[in-house]
Amino acid sequence: MNKWWEKMQAYLEPRFQLSAIRDFAQKKKVPEHKHSFWYFFGGICLFLFVIQILTGVLLLLYYTPSVDAAHESVQFIMSQVKFGWLIRSVHSWTANILVGVLFIHMFSAFFLKAYRPPRELTWITGFLLLVLFLAFGFSGYLLPWNELSFFATRVGTDIAGVIPLVGKAIKTFILGGPEVSGATLTRFFWLHVAVLPAFALLIMGIHIILVQSLGMSKPIGIGETKEIFFFPDFILKDSVGWLLILAVVGAVCVFLPWEAGPKADPFASTPLGIKPEWYFTFMFTTLKLVPAHIFTIEGEVLAVLGFMLGGLLLMLVPFLDRRAAHEKRSPVFSAIGLAVVLYIIIMTALTYLAPNIGK
Amino acid sequence: MNRRTFVNLFLGGSFLGTVVSFLYPVIRYLIPPRQAEAVAKRIIAAKVGELAPNSAKLFRFGSSAAVLINTSDGELRAFSATCTHLTCTVRYEGDTETLFCPCHNGRFDLAGNVISGPPPRPLEAYEVEVSGGDIFVSRKA
Amino acid sequence: MPLKLPLREAKRRSNLVLLSFVFLSMPLSLSAQKNSCVECHLQLENSLRAPAEGFAADVHKQFGLGCPDCHGGNPAQDDVELAKDRSFKGSPERSKIPEFCGTCHSNSEYMRRFNPNLRVDQLALYWTSRHGQLLKKGDTNGAVCTDCHGVHGIQPANFPKSQVFPWNIPQTCGRCHSSADTMKAYGIPVQQVDDYKQSVHAQALFEKKDLSAPVCNDCHGNHGAAPPEVTSIAFVCRQCHPSAGDLFSKSPHKEAFDALGISECEACHSNHRISSPSDDLLPGGKQDVCIQCHDAGTEPHQTGLKIKQQIDGFVASSEAAKALLAGAERKGVEVSEAQFKLQDATTALVLARNLTHGLSLPEIEADLRDGSKILAEVKSRGEAALREAKFRRSGLVIATIFILLLAVALFLKIRDLKSSPKHRG
Numbered sequence: 001m002n003k004w005w006e007k008m009q010a011y012l013e014p015r016f017q018l019s020a021i022r023d024f025a026q027k028k029k030v031p032e033h034k035h036s037f038w039y040f041f042g043g044i045c046l047f048l049f050v051i052q053i054l055t056g057v058l059l060l061l062y063y064t065p066s067v068d069a070a071h072e073s074v075q076f077i078m079s080q081v082k083f084g085w086l087i088r089s090v091h092s093w094t095a096n097i098l099v100g101v102l103f104i105h106m107f108s109a110f111f112l113k114a115y116r117p118p119r120e121l122t123w124i125t126g127f128l129l130l131v132l133f134l135a136f137g138f139s140g141y142l143l144p145w146n147e148l149s150f151f152a153t154r155v156g157t158d159i160a161g162v163i164p165l166v167g168k169a170i171k172t173f174i175l176g177g178p179e180v181s182g183a184t185l186t187r188f189f190w191l192h193v194a195v196l197p198a199f200a201l202l203i204m205g206i207h208i209i210l211v212q213s214l215g216m217s218k219p220i221g222i223g224e225t226k227e228i229f230f231f232p233d234f235i236l237k238d239s240v241g242w243l244l245i246l247a248v249v250g251a252v253c254v255f256l257p258w259e260a261g262p263k264a265d266p267f268a269s270t271p272l273g274i275k276p277e278w279y280f281t282f283m284f285t286t287l288k289l290v291p292a293h294i295f296t297i298e299g300e301v302l303a304v305l306g307f308m309l310g311g312l313l314l315m316l317v318p319f320l321d322r323r324a325a326h327e328k329r330s331p332v333f334s335a336i337g338l339a340v341v342l343y344i345i346i347m348t349a350l351t352y353l354a355p356n357i358g359k
Numbered sequence: 360m361n362r363r364t365f366v367n368l369f370l371g372g373s374f375l376g377t378v379v380s381f382l383y384p385v386i387r388y389l390i391p392p393r394q395a396e397a398v399a400k401r402i403i404a405a406k407v408g409e410l411a412p413n414s415a416k417l418f419r420f421g422s423s424a425a426v427l428i429n430t431s432d433g434e435l436r437a438f439s440a441t442c443t444h445l446t447c448t449v450r451y452e453g454d455t456e457t458l459f460c461p462c463h464n465g466r467f468d469l470a471g472n473v474i475s476g477p478p479p480r481p482l483e484a485y486e487v488e489v490s491g492g493d494i495f496v497s498r499k500a
Numbered sequence: 501m502p503l504k505l506p507l508r509e510a511k512r513r514s515n516l517v518l519l520s521f522v523f524l525s526m527p528l529s530l531s532a533q534k535n536s537c538v539e540c541h542l543q544l545e546n547s548l549r550a551p552a553e554g555f556a557a558d559v560h561k562q563f564g565l566g567c568p569d570c571h572g573g574n575p576a577q578d579d580v581e582l583a584k585d586r587s588f589k590g591s592p593e594r595s596k597i598p599e600f601c602g603t604c605h606s607n608s609e610y611m612r613r614f615n616p617n618l619r620v621d622q623l624a625l626y627w628t629s630r631h632g633q634l635l636k637k638g639d640t641n642g643a644v645c646t647d648c649h650g651v652h653g654i655q656p657a658n659f660p661k662s663q664v665f666p667w668n669i670p671q672t673c674g675r676c677h678s679s680a681d682t683m684k685a686y687g688i689p690v691q692q693v694d695d696y697k698q699s700v701h702a703q704a705l706f707e708k709k710d711l712s713a714p715v716c717n718d719c720h721g722n723h724g725a726a727p728p729e730v731t732s733i734a735f736v737c738r739q740c741h742p743s744a745g746d747l748f749s750k751s752p753h754k755e756a757f758d759a760l761g762i763s764e765c766e767a768c769h770s771n772h773r774i775s776s777p778s779d780d781l782l783p784g785g786k787q788d789v790c791i792q793c794h795d796a797g798t799e800p801h802q803t804g805l806k807i808k809q810q811i812d813g814f815v816a817s818s819e820a821a822k823a824l825l826a827g828a829e830r831k832g833v834e835v836s837e838a839q840f841k842l843q844d845a846t847t848a849l850v851l852a853r854n855l856t857h858g859l860s861l862p863e864i865e866a867d868l869r870d871g872s873k874i875l876a877e878v879k880s881r882g883e884a885a886l887r888e889a890k891f892r893r894s895g896l897v898i899a900t901i902f903i904l905l906l907a908v909a910l911f912l913k914i915r916d917l918k919s920s921p922k923h924r925g
Contacts, residue, residue, distance in 0.1 A: 058389075075834075367913075464743035476741075
């Protein structure tokens, strides 16, 4: 047994340079302090992404991306294929949990000011990943071609359409035509299984390499120098978290399998109470609440531009927060971040607690 | 057995168990299901030549029954087979060349229209297409 | 009757200004054919103005007919005296209205020019109706054409706002037939329309907007309106319910009913207030209709009881199967295949209920047996679905146990690593 193992290692060593990797893994350490709990969320995101890849690949086996068959094939997966209900439910539920965890991961990095030099690019790649995953969610939502997703996509792309000058062109490009149609389904499918994964893997690769080479950021003013080994201590702790999430996903999928819903009918009138996936609702409700006109500019346009500007500022925060860059506390940015978090929570809550608001 | 070995064995064993409990559904998922394909909006209702002239065949279309008719002129037509009166399943009657619902003697012509009896509405007509050796039926857009 | 007409005065004065005003304000009426009837009557009030107003939407106008086609006279004349020339007929007396309309409507050669499909026997039918017979006797209270169709502003019967469009008919008939004062003289009850409105037919018409549902005239006739005779009621119902009728005719009831002179359908289903048929009409039900003739305990009543028991049993197991599927669906298992199958069981039940008209217990039993086979299959599918739900839960428990064991093992391993001197950070 041991001989066999040694032989194998001897063969692989010169070919893979395993010792370099092993040395790196053995040396890598993670700071441990009162905030180090938040370090685990990055690993959880990665783990959930792996689940998404695996279940997504499995779903591809039976899914058909056409108007005639998309909904039928999803129903087929849910009813005829053994454990199809499980695979699809895991994919749908994990998608939602993943976006939630991504938000937590991002805001924890924000409040711990982990974007300080030299980790600006880690932050920017992380932000891009968030955008990519929102696009994953948006495009994946349409694929079952059910009533809810059809109209949510219509509403969602209408929002893109209000951007001045280029809005119409962007909307047509996204939809593959003037309306949500079979062309949109094909496009979203293409995005969801080819384009987005390629970019996600690329950017995630950069993000992870940066994290590995730069190490974890320590929050400002933490004097503690205690560190633990990344491998195996940290990774084992992280995997306990993964397992717990896995157990939760399993339970949710068994008790609340993701529904296929009624098939989309493009000619039907929009059903009442249409709303996007929860992670878009804060924007959705803002658009409902914004007054029709603000200083002669259309309120909706202003809100959309506002969100775009907000996103841009969030991405560029490492360059804006000069105090943090000099390892000084920057309460202003913490306060702004807190306000943003509160805003998102309140708007999201309003969507569900007061669905008729702003009508 | 010391504590170290026990922990390692325990870890390995439970890891193996977890992996198996995950692999089992995946493998079952990959095994082709009994019904090989999803029922689409467009389905193969019959093979060409399967129906003699002036005969019909009932088939499942989505969640309801449908009927494919080969008229005495050799023309193919398809309708929902759910009677518009009380949702009984209609059948083709060769000697009158009509669709007939046995529950209350509702009768429909081969355009789906009500000829007699209590049905309030015509039967929904479907599109029929012959392609290759198959007869496809689809909902009208 | 000296009428002061502004238009005439204007013309008399030959005032250029006024002429141009007329020219500007009524360019259409000047270019169209002149109609002094409408011009004058629009200046009048109330009942003299109404014909001119109402005629705008009249079906006769749509076919190019005008005032003189019914009333005679010369609309080209401005002077009222000249317009009402020798051909002028004025408005007919009430008792003359049927003949008045019939002049054209009974003339197939004339009617063919406008609508070759329209029947021309209305007047002949009318004289056979109760309404026509009353009129013949000189009773002008009986309905005439205009009472149902309106006067000016007559709409074709297939126009939804017409008084004789299906869902307006109960109200149209009810105008007289629901009035106790009007009906007192004839000894006719007045609750028919109210009864009808509670019937299954009215429900189909008013709630489902199903135009094929019968209204008053579908059973009583329209132009030849009269109550159907006892012997003919069954034929009236058979127009839409032939299978129940056929079954009944083959049953022993047919002979017995004929001998006793009882109307067939009505005996159990009543007339205007025909409610949705229920199993409660069978022996042992709350509205047992059989007991009218067959005392409880007699052999026919016993057979009826058996029929009811069979149907009730089937309904119960069908409900149970439905509940089973609903339960499985709530637990997240797909059961559309079984629900599809259940439709066949519903077909069997509907058929069995109809078969009660034939009174043949063996036939009903045979049909329900077929249905029960389907139900058994649905039930086994439902049970399989429930087993599937159970399997999912137990699978979850097993997987969760492994996950938790792994988590515990990891925890132990971490502790183990911490205590090993090699790994002290």
